Amino acid sequence: MSSSDTPIRVMLVADPGVAARRVKKIQEAFTAEAREVLADDVTVEIETRSVRISPDGDLDIRALGQLDAEHLDADAVLMLTEVPRHDGGRPLVAEIFCENRTAIISYPTLGVRSTKRRIREIFMDCLLQLLPESHGPLRQKYAQRWTRWRPTETEGRHRLFSRAGTGDLRTILGMTVTNEPLRTAPKLSGVLAAASATGAFGIFYYSIWQMADALSTVRLLSIGIAVILSMVVWLIFTNRLWDKPTNKHAARIVMLYNGSTVLTLLVAVTVLYLALVVGIFVGALVVIEPGFLADLIGTDIDLFNYLDIAWLSAAMGVVAGAIGSTFDSSTDIRRITHGQREFQRRYTEEELE
DSSP: OOOOOOOEEEEEEEETTTHHHHHHHHHHHHHHHHHHOOSSSSEEEEEEEEBBBTTTHHHSHHHHHHHHTTTTTEEEEEEESSOEEETEEEEEEEEEGGGGGGGEEGGGGOOTTHHHHHHHOOOOOOHHHSSSOHHHHHHHGGGGGGGGEEOOSSSEEEEEEEEEHHHHHHHHHHHHHHHOOHHHGGGGHHHHHHHHHGGGGGGTTTTHHHHHHOOHHHHHHHHHHHHHHHHHHHHHHHTTTOOOOOGGGGGHHHHHHHHHHHHHHHHHHHHHHHHHHHHHHHHHHSSSOHHHHHHHHTTOOHHHHHHHHHHHHHHHHHHHHHOOOOSSSSSHHSSSSSSHHHHOOOOOHHHOO
């Protein structure tokens, strides 16, 4: 532990949503580690806010001046943002602005394994660079193997990049986690209602039972996959969730947005499909008498016969559910994916004038 008795005040600023929840979870552990490494008198405070982005899709760095002015008594301001940052063809994990005593950390670039430990270590790495004293040896403890710091032409400004190749994939997966697809699924209530109503017919129609028995497992799985993919495409284009780049600079970021949109809806629709399969499977067990089913299809039956019926009925239901594939409100449409949420941060031309 450092022998310095000078009080140190650190502000943790996070975007609302997943980023804010992660920061709140690490506050206690981060405070304890900072006190162990730096000084006993370290205080850590949290603020939730969104930093808007400029028309080119990057963070509006001018907002750093506002953060600096609002926290003049803070020794360091560490911000965890949902904005996926990119520069020179590589994802930008963190950026240090020594003059403003501020570090910006991009949550999506941390990937799926954005654990509390990983966030805490990157926060500590940035904090050690922002403090006036030299903590070079200590920083090695918090270095990530998949990242590398690079200086910029501007004095006092450093950037942390992820490795080439895997960086974009890690960012897309991180953006998907930030979109919270499991929380997105309930917003597809229109799809679920229509799919449930149509899928339930599979419990009462003999032809569905016979077809399910005649189809091979591979063919049934193929039908399910095709239906899920078709629903994802339908949702994207009917709700205008596919973003288009406004310029060449934004093309790579838009690619990340669209990739996370596809994965988010893929997870959400798959969850709904499996939930529908379970519901129809239980209904089939209650309604369809085993002996009657065996006489109809001419073979001995087991639970897999009921599962086949539920799987095919759910596929039929999801296709019909496309008719009800609207969200509960326009707000749900805007906030379901990363790209749509970022549009809410942008400055309009009037605001920039």
